[in-house]
Amino acid sequence: xxxxxxxxxxxxxxRYLERVKGIDxxxxxxxxxxxxxxxxxxxxxxxxxxxxxxVIDGCWVTTVMPKGGNVRGIVRPRGPFGDLxxxxxxx
Numbered sequence: 001x002x003x004x005x006x007x008x009x010x011x012x013x014x015r016y017l018e019r020v021k022g023i024d025x026x027x028x029x030x031x032x033x034x035x036x037x038x039x040x041x042x043x044x045x046x047x048x049x050x051x052x053x054x055v056i057d058g059c060w061v062t063t064v065m066p067k068g069g070n071v072r073g074i075v076r077p078r079g080p081f082g083d084l085x086x087x088x089x090x091x
Contacts, residue, residue, distance in 0.1 A: 032061055046071060 006014075015021045036054045039047035047054040051067035065071055 032064070036061055
């Protein structure tokens with residue numbers, strides 16, 4: 001949401017959350033890394049936890065989808081046993 005003539009960059013918003021609201025951004029980063037670490041080490045492009053899907057591109061987590069969010073179009077499966085098929089199968 002922006003006001004005409006004024007907007008907030010992602011960097012400014014991150015610093016606001018960290019410095020004004022007191023959110024420990026580095027602790028959140030460590031938590032995300034812990035969630036995706038095994039999946040990333042296996043070369044998976046996604047990791048799922050508590051209904052959220054974490055999208056991995058190489059060594060970066062690029063987004064976290066909301067519960068029930070659709071990763072179709074964001075992540076393409078890699079053949080018959082790709083990440084999306086395993087997620088749908090509950091594995």
